[in-house]
Amino acid sequence: MQVRRFNWPLWAGFLLSLAAFLSYFFVFVWFPSTRDFPWANLLLFAAAIVLLLLGLRRGFSSERVHPTRAKIVSSIVSGLGVLVFAFFIFVVFVSGRWLPASHGAPQVGQKAPDFSLSDKNDKTVTLSELMSAPLNGKTPRGILLIFYRGYW
Amino acid sequence: MAISVDSPQINRDFTQKAGYTFTFLSDPNTEAIKRYDLVHPGQGEGGHDIARPAEFLVDSTGTVRWVNLTENYWVRARPEQILEVAKKLPN
Numbered sequence: 001m002q003v004r005r006f007n008w009p010l011w012a013g014f015l016l017s018l019a020a021f022l023s024y025f026f027v028f029v030w031f032p033s034t035r036d037f038p039w040a041n042l043l044l045f046a047a048a049i050v051l052l053l054l055g056l057r058r059g060f061s062s063e064r065v066h067p068t069r070a071k072i073v074s075s076i077v078s079g080l081g082v083l084v085f086a087f088f089i090f091v092v093f094v095s096g097r098w099l100p101a102s103h104g105a106p107q108v109g110q111k112a113p114d115f116s117l118s119d120k121n122d123k124t125v126t127l128s129e130l131m132s133a134p135l136n137g138k139t140p141r142g143i144l145l146i147f148y149r150g151y152w
Numbered sequence: 153m154a155i156s157v158d159s160p161q162i163n164r165d166f167t168q169k170a171g172y173t174f175t176f177l178s179d180p181n182t183e184a185i186k187r188y189d190l191v192h193p194g195q196g197e198g199g200h201d202i203a204r205p206a207e208f209l210v211d212s213t214g215t216v217r218w219v220n221l222t223e224n225y226w227v228r229a230r231p232e233q234i235l236e237v238a239k240k241l242p243n
Contacts, residue, residue, distance in 0.1 A: 036228070038226075096224045097223055102206065108217060111216070114214075115179075117155065117179050120178075141241045142211045142212060143209075145188075145209075149196075149202050150156030150158040
């Protein structure tokens with residue numbers, strides 16, 4: 001009977017689940033096609049879960065040197081891998097939607113409220129000023145306002 | 153142009169690092185952010201209020217022509233989508 005000591009699918013599956021999680025925030029978030037819907041990460045998670053299931057099967061096989069230990073380790077590691085997946089789903093699909101409704105935001109056809117704020121050189125500028133300030137020799141046809149969370 | 157609660161100092165560093173040449177405005181007291189109803193309470197450092205992501209295209213008369221209030225933080229307007237609407241702005 002073959003004695004398999006190292007349960008590589010289990011650990012590969014666990015590492016892949018970590019990579020599937022982290023790669024969204026460090027890599028795929030920079031490309032709109034992989035950010036808006038995280039299909040690349042979901043594919044990586046699918047592969048990770050297949051490996052974890054294989055690892056679990058190995059851990060529970062009768063050929064292990066330490067059967068009890070193998071069962072416990074493979075259960076915990078595959079459980080952690082699934083938790084990483086659940087946390088990813090939570091961050092991207094659940095907590096990402098926790099945004100204020102902003103019903104009072106200006107709508108199409110309404111006037112954009114004016115404001116007066118400091119630019120990066122501590123100079124105070126207003127929206128109306130920017131609208132009439134020449135850009136490349138002519139007044140702008142419009143302005144895109146991008147509100148964002150900031151980097152603090 | 154971009155608006156957030158970041159200080160002019162942070163915006164100076166960030167625009168230099170990223171190579172952005174368009175206007176960055178600081179709204180630490182969420183004055184404009186409140187006026188546009190975009191306050192996300194307590195989400196900033198130390199429980200400070202910040203802006204939720206939102207984009208508005210305003211024409212030269214000051215009228216809003218296009219709005220994007222994303223429902224999910226990870227889903228944002230794409231540049232080509234905005235350029236498409238910008239092309240339709242009157243001269």
